[in-house]
Amino acid sequence: MPNVRRLLILLATIWLLAACGQPAPWRQESYVFGTRVEVLIAGVPEAQARAAGARVLQDFDRLHRTYHAWQPSELSALNQSIAAGRTHDVTPEFAAFIREAQAAAAAGDHLFDPGIGRLIALWGFHTDDIQARLPDSAAVHALLARHPSIADLRLEGNRVDSRNRSVALDFGGYLKGVALDRAVASLKQDGVANALINIGGNVMALGTRDAAGTHWRIGIQHPRPQGVGGAPLATLELKDGEAIGTSGDYHRYFEVAGRRYCHLLDPRTGIPADATQAVTVLIAPGPGAGMRSDALSKPIFIAGREWRGMAKKLGVDAVLRVGADGTASATPAMQARLKIEVPDLKLEAVP
Known part of the structure; x- marks a missing residue:
């Protein structure tokens, strides 16, 4: 199995489509929460962007530790x-x-x-x-x-x-989303109105990427990419305050006898969920949007074939799911936002 850190860096990449004729956003990367972290800031002088980005990454490191x-x-x-x-x-x-x-x-x-x-x-x-x-x-x-x-x-x-001594907390599926919300609040406090924060594929947008009002465009990782650096499954534009989160069986996993076992465990059975390759949720602006993008993708992933009912229960309207057989399905709200990047991909609309 490839080195986990290297695998994460390759697979957590988001695709940012450049706006022609506009200056590139200031960018800083780090490795926190066991994954690649990226902060992009636009519309302010580099010194201000650098200081604001440094505060965000310092808080990420504190939360991680x-x-x-x-x-x-x-x-x-x-x-x-x-x-x-x-x-x-x-x-x-x-x-x-x-x-x-x-x-x-x-x-x-x-x-x-x-x-x-x-x-x-x-x-x-x-x-x-x-x-x-x-x-x-x-x-x-x-x-x-x-x-x-x-x-x-x-x-x-x-x-x-x-009440139960067998409980042990693990915030691995929750804290990245919290960090997104905190990052946006920190950046606003530092006078930044336009930024994109990516924590291993959990992404939140602030404002736009340039003075022309171009929305941030990101890519959704294909769970079974063809070759290193392959094209994303789909791209979409993130609007101010929106957050997107993906749970996939390709982030942390191992294989035994040709079967993949991922870190997303079903608490009902005690074994890794295996009916889904990936679930992506798009969360509307509002309090805790980042946290919800992280935490709510997990039960939808683990629900397997019952994913649509779980999404409705959670109030998540925009969902993209890739099943274990590679079949892609999307709710109408998500389908309307996606640009499919994989040739001949059949996307099933699920009301």
């Missing part, structure tokens, strides 16, 4: 206290994140549940160097029998305890 799931962090310290049956005091920020993640998990019937960190670790995804090995099935079933869930956490102010 503070809420890391398997390295020493505030989150791992809470997980240790939960395992020991102790209460634990957290920061107001951390308490707010837990409450928000609990609400997001409940909205999706806990198909996405940040409380299954122990299950993720059993599958070997709590590492930067994923190994191609299956977990002990008895250990998986024993953990499933204890039904760990973020819903088991109880908060009194900033004090946290758990």
